[in-house]
Amino acid sequence: MAVTHVVMFTWVDGTTPETVENLRSRLQDWIDRGEGLDGLTAWYAGTDLGLAAGNAEFAVSGTFVDQPAYERYRDHPEHRAIISEHIAPHIAVRSAVQFAH
Amino acid sequence: MAVTHVVMFTWVDGTTPETVENLRSRLQDWIDRGEGLDGLTAWYAGTDLGLAAGNAEFAVSGTFVDQPAYERYRDHPEHRAIISEHIAPHIAVRSAVQFAH
Numbered sequence: 001m002a003v004t005h006v007v008m009f010t011w012v013d014g015t016t017p018e019t020v021e022n023l024r025s026r027l028q029d030w031i032d033r034g035e036g037l038d039g040l041t042a043w044y045a046g047t048d049l050g051l052a053a054g055n056a057e058f059a060v061s062g063t064f065v066d067q068p069a070y071e072r073y074r075d076h077p078e079h080r081a082i083i084s085e086h087i088a089p090h091i092a093v094r095s096a097v098q099f100a101h
Numbered sequence: 102m103a104v105t106h107v108v109m110f111t112w113v114d115g116t117t118p119e120t121v122e123n124l125r126s127r128l129q130d131w132i133d134r135g136e137g138l139d140g141l142t143a144w145y146a147g148t149d150l151g152l153a154a155g156n157a158e159f160a161v162s163g164t165f166v167d168q169p170a171y172e173r174y175r176d177h178p179e180h181r182a183i184i185s186e187h188i189a190p191h192i193a194v195r196s197a198v199q200f201a202h
Binding site: 042055056058095 | 103105145146148150152153156157158159160164168171172196197198199200201202
Protein backbone atom coordinates (compact mmCIF):
# COMPACT_ATOMS: atom_id res chain seq x y z
CA MET A 1 0.00 0.00 0.00
CA ALA A 2 1.02 3.56 -0.65
CA VAL A 3 1.79 5.80 2.33
CA THR A 4 1.15 9.53 2.68
CA HIS A 5 3.05 11.52 5.30
CA VAL A 6 1.66 14.89 6.34
CA VAL A 7 3.28 17.23 8.87
CA MET A 8 2.23 20.70 9.97
CA PHE A 9 4.03 23.39 11.89
CA THR A 10 3.25 26.55 13.75
CA TRP A 11 6.43 28.59 14.17
CA VAL A 12 7.71 30.33 17.26
CA ASP A 13 7.00 34.06 17.43
CA GLY A 14 9.54 36.09 15.47
CA THR A 15 10.16 33.43 12.82
CA THR A 16 10.61 35.47 9.66
CA PRO A 17 9.28 34.70 6.17
CA GLU A 18 12.92 34.53 5.06
CA THR A 19 13.62 31.78 7.59
CA VAL A 20 10.62 29.81 6.37
CA GLU A 21 11.50 30.30 2.71
CA ASN A 22 15.05 29.14 3.47
CA LEU A 23 13.88 25.87 5.04
CA ARG A 24 11.28 25.34 2.32
CA SER A 25 13.81 25.80 -0.47
CA ARG A 26 16.39 23.56 1.24
CA LEU A 27 13.79 20.81 1.44
CA GLN A 28 12.70 21.39 -2.17
CA ASP A 29 16.30 21.32 -3.44
CA TRP A 30 16.89 18.02 -1.66
CA ILE A 31 13.66 16.57 -3.05
CA ASP A 32 14.48 17.79 -6.55
CA ARG A 33 17.90 16.05 -6.45
CA GLY A 34 16.03 12.87 -5.49
CA GLU A 35 19.08 10.99 -4.23
CA GLY A 36 18.06 8.06 -2.03
CA LEU A 37 14.40 8.88 -2.46
CA ASP A 38 13.23 5.93 -4.54
CA GLY A 39 9.51 5.44 -4.19
CA LEU A 40 8.63 9.07 -3.52
CA THR A 41 5.71 9.80 -5.85
CA ALA A 42 4.56 13.29 -4.80
CA TRP A 43 5.90 15.94 -2.46
CA TYR A 44 4.56 19.40 -1.71
CA ALA A 45 5.39 21.94 0.98
CA GLY A 46 4.37 25.50 1.69
CA THR A 47 3.10 28.28 3.87
CA ASP A 48 -0.58 28.53 4.79
CA LEU A 49 -2.62 30.75 2.47
CA GLY A 50 -4.71 32.26 5.28
CA LEU A 51 -8.00 30.88 3.96
CA ALA A 52 -9.25 29.79 7.40
CA ALA A 53 -8.84 31.07 10.94
CA GLY A 54 -6.88 28.88 13.28
CA ASN A 55 -4.82 27.09 10.65
CA ALA A 56 -1.25 26.01 11.29
CA GLU A 57 1.43 27.94 9.38
CA PHE A 58 3.27 25.45 7.19
CA ALA A 59 2.75 21.91 5.90
CA VAL A 60 4.43 19.15 3.97
CA SER A 61 2.56 16.34 2.21
CA GLY A 62 4.54 13.47 0.73
CA THR A 63 3.24 10.29 -0.89
CA PHE A 64 5.31 7.12 -1.22
CA VAL A 65 4.84 3.79 -2.98
CA ASP A 66 5.10 1.97 0.35
CA GLN A 67 6.18 2.32 3.98
CA PRO A 68 9.86 1.49 3.35
CA ALA A 69 10.03 4.35 0.82
CA TYR A 70 8.62 6.72 3.44
CA GLU A 71 11.14 5.44 6.01
CA ARG A 72 14.04 6.07 3.56
CA TYR A 73 12.80 9.68 3.27
CA ARG A 74 12.27 10.04 7.00
CA ASP A 75 15.73 8.68 7.91
CA HIS A 76 17.70 10.28 5.07
CA PRO A 77 20.77 12.07 6.48
CA GLU A 78 20.07 15.26 4.55
CA HIS A 79 16.49 15.27 5.79
CA ARG A 80 17.69 14.86 9.36
CA ALA A 81 20.21 17.69 8.88
CA ILE A 82 17.68 20.12 7.39
CA ILE A 83 15.30 19.34 10.26
CA SER A 84 17.84 19.79 13.04
CA GLU A 85 19.54 22.88 11.58
CA HIS A 86 16.73 24.74 9.82
CA ILE A 87 13.34 23.53 11.10
CA ALA A 88 13.53 22.31 14.69
CA PRO A 89 14.81 25.63 16.12
CA HIS A 90 11.66 27.40 14.88
CA ILE A 91 8.92 24.94 15.85
CA ALA A 92 6.27 26.04 18.33
CA VAL A 93 3.78 23.27 17.42
CA ARG A 94 4.26 20.19 15.24
CA SER A 95 1.66 17.62 14.23
CA ALA A 96 2.05 14.68 11.87
CA VAL A 97 0.27 11.64 10.50
CA GLN A 98 1.44 8.83 8.23
CA PHE A 99 -1.35 6.76 6.72
CA ALA A 100 -1.70 3.96 4.17
CA HIS A 101 -4.12 4.02 1.26
CA MET B 102 -0.72 27.68 -8.79
CA ALA B 103 -1.81 24.35 -7.43
CA VAL B 104 -3.13 24.19 -3.88
CA THR B 105 -2.73 21.36 -1.37
CA HIS B 106 -5.09 21.11 1.60
CA VAL B 107 -4.05 19.01 4.57
CA VAL B 108 -6.13 18.46 7.70
CA MET B 109 -5.42 16.28 10.73
CA PHE B 110 -7.62 15.08 13.53
CA THR B 111 -7.27 13.59 16.97
CA TRP B 112 -10.57 12.01 17.97
CA VAL B 113 -12.39 12.29 21.28
CA ASP B 114 -11.89 9.35 23.66
CA GLY B 115 -14.18 6.44 22.84
CA THR B 116 -14.29 7.09 19.09
CA THR B 117 -14.36 3.59 17.63
CA PRO B 118 -12.48 2.31 14.57
CA GLU B 119 -15.89 1.64 13.03
CA THR B 120 -16.85 5.30 13.39
CA VAL B 121 -13.59 6.38 11.74
CA GLU B 122 -13.95 3.83 8.93
CA ASN B 123 -17.49 5.06 8.36
CA LEU B 124 -16.44 8.70 7.94
CA ARG B 125 -13.43 7.69 5.82
CA SER B 126 -15.54 5.62 3.45
CA ARG B 127 -18.24 8.30 3.18
CA LEU B 128 -15.55 10.80 2.16
CA GLN B 129 -13.98 8.31 -0.27
CA ASP B 130 -17.34 7.48 -1.87
CA TRP B 131 -18.03 11.18 -2.42
CA ILE B 132 -14.56 11.73 -3.88
CA ASP B 133 -14.91 8.68 -6.14
CA ARG B 134 -18.20 10.01 -7.55
CA GLY B 135 -16.35 13.25 -8.30
CA GLU B 136 -19.45 15.37 -8.82
CA GLY B 137 -18.63 19.07 -8.55
CA LEU B 138 -15.00 18.34 -7.88
CA ASP B 139 -13.40 19.63 -11.08
CA GLY B 140 -9.75 20.38 -10.52
CA LEU B 141 -9.15 17.85 -7.77
CA THR B 142 -5.96 16.05 -8.81
CA ALA B 143 -5.15 13.83 -5.80
CA TRP B 144 -6.95 12.93 -2.59
CA TYR B 145 -5.92 10.59 0.19
CA ALA B 146 -7.26 9.99 3.69
CA GLY B 147 -6.53 7.53 6.45
CA THR B 148 -5.73 6.55 10.00
CA ASP B 149 -2.24 7.04 11.43
CA LEU B 150 0.02 3.98 11.13
CA GLY B 151 1.58 4.44 14.57
CA LEU B 152 5.11 4.99 13.22
CA ALA B 153 5.87 7.91 15.55
CA ALA B 154 4.87 8.85 19.08
CA GLY B 155 2.69 11.89 19.45
CA ASN B 156 1.13 11.77 15.98
CA ALA B 157 -2.43 12.85 15.34
CA GLU B 158 -4.87 10.05 14.49
CA PHE B 159 -6.26 10.76 11.02
CA ALA B 160 -5.38 12.95 8.05
CA VAL B 161 -6.62 14.04 4.67
CA SER B 162 -4.38 15.43 1.92
CA GLY B 163 -5.96 16.84 -1.21
CA THR B 164 -4.29 18.59 -4.15
CA PHE B 165 -6.14 20.90 -6.53
CA VAL B 166 -5.25 22.65 -9.77
CA ASP B 167 -5.92 26.03 -8.17
CA GLN B 168 -7.53 27.77 -5.21
CA PRO B 169 -11.05 27.91 -6.74
CA ALA B 170 -10.97 24.12 -7.17
CA TYR B 171 -10.08 23.74 -3.50
CA GLU B 172 -12.90 26.12 -2.53
CA ARG B 173 -15.41 24.08 -4.59
CA TYR B 174 -14.31 21.02 -2.57
CA ARG B 175 -14.38 22.87 0.76
CA ASP B 176 -17.86 24.33 0.18
CA HIS B 177 -19.45 21.31 -1.51
CA PRO B 178 -22.79 20.50 0.20
CA GLU B 179 -21.97 16.84 0.56
CA HIS B 180 -18.59 17.69 2.09
CA ARG B 181 -20.31 19.98 4.57
CA ALA B 182 -22.87 17.29 5.41
CA ILE B 183 -20.25 14.58 5.99
CA ILE B 184 -18.29 16.95 8.21
CA SER B 185 -21.25 18.04 10.34
CA GLU B 186 -22.86 14.60 10.66
CA HIS B 187 -19.91 12.20 10.73
CA ILE B 188 -16.68 14.08 11.58
CA ALA B 189 -17.35 17.13 13.76
CA PRO B 190 -19.00 15.14 16.61
CA HIS B 191 -15.79 13.14 17.08
CA ILE B 192 -13.11 15.83 16.88
CA ALA B 193 -10.92 16.50 19.91
CA VAL B 194 -8.20 18.36 17.97
CA ARG B 195 -8.20 19.61 14.38
CA SER B 196 -5.36 21.28 12.50
CA ALA B 197 -5.25 22.31 8.86
CA VAL B 198 -3.14 24.12 6.28
CA GLN B 199 -3.82 25.07 2.68
CA PHE B 200 -0.74 26.04 0.67
CA ALA B 201 0.11 26.91 -2.91
CA HIS B 202 2.93 25.32 -4.87
